[in-house]
Amino acid sequence: xxxxxxxxxxxxxxxxxxxxxxxxxxxxxxxxxxxxxxxxxxxxxxxxxxxxxxxxxxxxxxxxxxxxxxxxxxxxxxxxxxxxxxxxxxxxxxxxxxxxxxxxxxxxxxxxxxxxxxxxxxxxxxxxxxxxxxxxxxxxxxxxxxxxxxxxxxxxxxxxxxxxxxxxxxxxxxxxxxxxxxxxxxxxxxxxxxxxxxxxxxxxxxxxxxxxxxxxxxxxxxxxxxxxxxxxxxxxxxxxxxxxx
Amino acid sequence: xxxxxxxxxxxxxxxxxxxxxxxxxxxxxxxxxxxxxxxxxxxxxxxxxxxxxxxxxxxxxxxxxxxxxxxxxxxxxxxxxxxxxxxxxxxxxxxxxxxxxxxxxxxxxxxxxxxxxxxxxxxxxxxxxxxxxxxxxxxxxxxxxxxxxxxxxxxxxxxxxxxxxxxxxxxxxxxxxxxxxxxxxxxxxxxxxxxxxxxxxxxxxxxxxxxxxxxxxxxxxxxxxxxxxxxxxxxxxxxxxxxxx
DNA sequence: CGAGGGTTTGAAGTGCATCAAATAGTGTGG
DNA sequence: CCACACTATTTGATGCACTTCAAACCCTCG
Numbered sequence: 001x002x003x004x005x006x007x008x009x010x011x012x013x014x015x016x017x018x019x020x021x022x023x024x025x026x027x028x029x030x031x032x033x034x035x036x037x038x039x040x041x042x043x044x045x046x047x048x049x050x051x052x053x054x055x056x057x058x059x060x061x062x063x064x065x066x067x068x069x070x071x072x073x074x075x076x077x078x079x080x081x082x083x084x085x086x087x088x089x090x091x092x093x094x095x096x097x098x099x100x101x102x103x104x105x106x107x108x109x110x111x112x113x114x115x116x117x118x119x120x121x122x123x124x125x126x127x128x129x130x131x132x133x134x135x136x137x138x139x140x141x142x143x144x145x146x147x148x149x150x151x152x153x154x155x156x157x158x159x160x161x162x163x164x165x166x167x168x169x170x171x172x173x174x175x176x177x178x179x180x181x182x183x184x185x186x187x188x189x190x191x192x193x194x195x196x197x198x199x200x201x202x203x204x205x206x207x208x209x210x211x212x213x214x215x216x217x218x219x220x221x222x223x224x225x226x227x228x229x230x231x232x233x234x235x236x237x238x239x240x241x242x243x244x245x
Numbered sequence: 246x247x248x249x250x251x252x253x254x255x256x257x258x259x260x261x262x263x264x265x266x267x268x269x270x271x272x273x274x275x276x277x278x279x280x281x282x283x284x285x286x287x288x289x290x291x292x293x294x295x296x297x298x299x300x301x302x303x304x305x306x307x308x309x310x311x312x313x314x315x316x317x318x319x320x321x322x323x324x325x326x327x328x329x330x331x332x333x334x335x336x337x338x339x340x341x342x343x344x345x346x347x348x349x350x351x352x353x354x355x356x357x358x359x360x361x362x363x364x365x366x367x368x369x370x371x372x373x374x375x376x377x378x379x380x381x382x383x384x385x386x387x388x389x390x391x392x393x394x395x396x397x398x399x400x401x402x403x404x405x406x407x408x409x410x411x412x413x414x415x416x417x418x419x420x421x422x423x424x425x426x427x428x429x430x431x432x433x434x435x436x437x438x439x440x441x442x443x444x445x446x447x448x449x450x451x452x453x454x455x456x457x458x459x460x461x462x463x464x465x466x467x468x469x470x471x472x473x474x475x476x477x478x479x480x481x482x483x484x485x486x487x488x489x490x
Numbered sequence: 491c492g493a494g495g496g497t498t499t500g501a502a503g504t505g506c507a508t509c510a511a512a513t514a515g516t517g518t519g520g
Numbered sequence: 521c522c523a524c525a526c527t528a529t530t531t532g533a534t535g536c537a538c539t540t541c542a543a544a545c546c547c548t549c550g
Contacts, residue, residue, distance in 0.1 A: 049480060068393050068480040076393040076480070090389075093375070094382035099389050122378070129374040130338070133367070136381045137339035143388045144335075144344050148313050148321040150395050151437045155506070185528065192396045197506055199530055215515090215529095235294060235313040235321070399537070430496065442538055444498055460547095491550105498545070505538085513530070520523085 010037075013060045013111060016084060022131035023121060036112045040104035046088075049101040053091030055112045059083050062108025063182055065189075066100045077189040080105065080182065092119055105182055145236070150192060153233045155201035156208065158191045160230030163211070163218060164238070176223060180216040205229070255282075258305045258356060261329060267376030268366060275366075281357045285349035291333075294346040298336030300357045304328050307353025308427055310434075311345045322434040325350065325427065337364055350427055390481070395437060398478045400446035401453065403436045405475030408456075408463060409483070421468060425461040450474070 011032045014020055020028055037060075040046055046057065049068050057064075063082050069075035078100045081087060090099040092115060122129045149158055166178045180187055188198035205211060209226045212219040220226055227238045256277045259265055265273055282305075285291055291302065294313050302309075308327050314320035323345045326332060335344040337360060367374045394403055411423045425432055433443035450456060454471045457464040465471055472483045 068389070070397060070478055070480050072477075074397060074478070076396045078389065078392070090382065090385060092382060093379040094386055099386055123371075123375060126368075126371045126374060129371060129378060130368060133374060133378060133381065134338040136378065136385065137335065137337060140335060140381065140385065140388070141339055141344055143385070143392070144313075144323065147323070147388070147392055147395070150392070151321045152315060152319060183528070194507060195529070196508080196531085200506090203530090232317075233315055233319070235315050428496070439539060440497070441499085441540085445538090448498090493550090494548095496545105496547080498543105500543085501541090503538105503540075506536090508535075509533085511530105511532085513528100515528070516526085518523100518525080520521100 010060070010111075013058065017058055017086065019086070019128075019131050019135055023125055023128045027121060027125075027128075031113055031117065034114055034117055037109065038112055039107070039109050042104060042106050045101060045103045046110065047098045047100075047102045049099070050097045053088060053096055053098045053115055056086060056088040056092075056115050056118065057102075058111045058113070059085050059087070060109045060111060063105040064102050064108060064110065065105050065186070066102050067189075068100050075189075076192070077186075080186060080190050082181070089115070089118065091115065092122075105186060145240075148235060152235075153230075155191075155193050155197050156205040157230050157233050158193070159187075159198065159201055159205055160209065160226055161234070162187065162191060163220065164223075164226060164230060164240075167220065167223065174223070175219065175221045177217060177219045180218070184216075255305070255356075258303065262303055262331065264331070264373075264376050264380055267373045268370055272366060272370075272373075276358055276362065279359055279362055283355050283357055285353055285355065287349060287351050290346060290348045291355065292343045292345075292347045294344070295342045298333060298341055298343045298360055301331060301333040301337075301360050301363065302347075303356045303358070304330050304332070305354045305356060308350040309347050309353060309355065310350050310431070311347050312434075313345050320434075321437070322431075325431060325435050327426070334360070334363065336360065337367075350431060390485075393480060397480075398475075400436075400438050400442050401450040402475050402478050403438070404432075404443065404446055404450055405454065405471055406479070407432065407436060408465065409468075409471060409475060409485075412465065412468065419468070420464065420466045422462060422464045425463070429461075 011028060014028045014031050014035070020031065038046070038057075040062075046064070047053070047055075059081055060083055063080055064085075064087060065080050066078040066087055067075045068078060087102055088098060091097055122132055149161060153161065163178060166181070167176045184198055184202075185195045188195045191198070193201070202213065206213060209229045210221050211226065212221070231238050256273060259273045259276050259280070265276065283291070283302075285307075291309070292298070292300075304326055305328055308325055309330075309332060310325050311323040311332055312320045313323060332347055333343060336342055367377055394406060398406065408423060411426070412421045429443055429447075430440045433440045436443070438446070447458065451458060454474045455466050456471065457466070476483050
C-alpha cells in the first residue's frame with residue numbers, strides 16, 4: 001500500500017452508517033479517534049483476499065470493487081459498493097482473513113477502522129450485536145437472490161434486473177430514466193458476464209422491452225414491459241421486497 | 246401440510262446444536278417444551294418460500310432440500326442439509342418470510358420450534374447473539390465461495406470440489422473412498438447443473454483425475470490429482486479453511 | 491417379473507466465451 | 521482547437537460448455 005493521503009476525520013460520515021447508530025452515545029467518538037481516511041486512486045488495492053484482517057472500511061466517496069481471483073488472474077466480482085457501505089468486516093467472527101480483495105474503481109475515499117474496536121463493541125453491546133445480525137440477515141437475503149439469479153436468469157434478464165434495482169421504482173409503471181453508476185465493463189463483471197456479452201445482451205433487452213440507450217443513460221418507457229421480460233425467470237414477484245443495496 | 250406424526254421430543258438432539266449451547270442453562274429445556282417433532286416423507290414440503298415465517302427447524306434424520314422456484318416450476322437448489330443443521334431461521338431479523346422452500350428428500354425427521362422463542366432469547370442473551378453472528382459469518386463465507394465457484398469453475402471442477410468436501414481430507418494424499426450422500430440427480434441440482442451434464446462431467450473427471458466410480462461410491466486414488474484438476478479455477482488453495490458443512 | 495425411477499448415452503440446439511478487429515469516447519499535450 | 525494515445529464499447533466470426541429432447545439401460549422394490 002502506498003501514496004495515501006491522510007485527512008481530518010469526518011465524524012459525520014460515521015454517523016451516517018446505520019449500524020453505528022445502534023452503539024452507545026460515545027461509540028462514534030471512539031471510532032473517530034481511531035479512524036484513518038484514505039483516498040485510493042483508480043485501481044488501488046485496499047485489502048487482499050485471505051490476508052489477515054485487521055481493519056474494516058466505510059466508503060465515503062467513489063466506488064469500491066470487491067472480488068476474488070484465481071492464480072491465473074481470472075476474477076469473480078463479489079460486489080461493487082459506494083458511499084455508506086462497509087467492507088472488510090466479514091472477518092469479524094470467522095476466519096480472521098478477508099473473504100475478498102477490494103480495490104477502488106475510481107478516485108474514492110474511505111475511512112479505515114480497526115476491526116478489534118468493532119468486535120469488542122459488539123461483544124459488549126447487545127443492541128449493536130442485534131443491529132449487526134440484522135445487517136447480516138439482510139445481506140444473506142441478497143446473496144440468496146444473487147445465487148438464484150446466476151442459475152436461473154440469462155444475460156439479458158440479469159441486466160434487466162440490474163436496471164430495475166437502479167430504477168428504485170415505486171408502483172408507478174410510467175417511464176423512468178436511469179444512469180449506469182459505472183463502466184459497462186464493470187457492470188458486466190458485476191453480473192458475471194463478459195463485456196461483449198453485456199453489449200449484445202443489452203441490445204437484446206432493448207429489442208425485447210423497448211428501452212432506449214444513450215451511452216450510460218437508459219430510458220425505460222415501460223417498466224411493465226421490463227418487469228415482464230426480466231422477472232419471468234425469478235422466484236419473486238416484481239416489486240422485490242429486498243431490492244435495496 | 247398433512248400426515249405428520251408427533252413423537253416424544255429428544256432433548257438430546259437440541260443439545261447437539263452448537264448454537265443452542267451458547268444459551269442459558271434452561272434454554273434447551275424451554276426449547277423442548279415448545280418443540281414438535283415431524284417425520285416428513287420423501288417429497289413432503291415443510292416450508293414455502295415467501296410465506297410468513299413462524300417456525301424454524303432442526304434436522305435430526307434424513308436430508309432436506311432448500312430451494313427456490315419460478316412460476317414455471319424451474320428450481321434453484323440453495324442447499325441440501327442433514328442432521329444437526331438448522332433451516333428456516335433466515336427470517337429472524339429480516340423480512341419475516343422464508344427465503345426458500347424446503348422439502349424432505351427422503352424419509353426424515355425434524356424438530357420444529359417457534360422463531361419467536363429463538364428471537365427473544367437472542368435479544369436477551371448476548372452470548373447467544375454472538376454465537377448466532379458467528380454462525381452467520383461462517384455461512385456467509387460459504388456462500389461467497391459458492392458464488393465464486395458458480396462463475397469460475399466448470400461442471401467437472403464443481404463436482405471435484407464437491408467430492409473433496411466429502412472426503413474430509415487431511416493432508417494425506419493417499420487414496421480415499423467416499424459415498425455420494427444422495428441421488429446423483431440431486432447432487433447435480435445442488436451443483437447447479439442438469440443430471441445429464443453431471444453424468445458426462447463425472448466421466449470427464451474420471452479421465453482427468455483417475456477416480457473410480459461404482460454407483461454411488463467413488464474411489465480417489467490420488468487426492469493430489471483431484472486437487473490439481475479441481476482447484477485450478479478456485480481462489481483458495483486446497484486444504485480450504487472453511488470446507489466444512 | 492414388471493413398473494418406475496434413476497442414470498447413461500446420443501444428437502441437436504443455445505447461450506455465452508473467446509479471439510479479432512473496427513468504432514466511439516475521453517483526456518492529453520501541443 | 522486539433523491530433524494522438526488510450527480506453528471503453530461494439531460488432532463479427534467461431535468454438536465450447538451446457539442444455540434440451542429422446543431413448544436406452546439399469547436397478548430396485550413391490
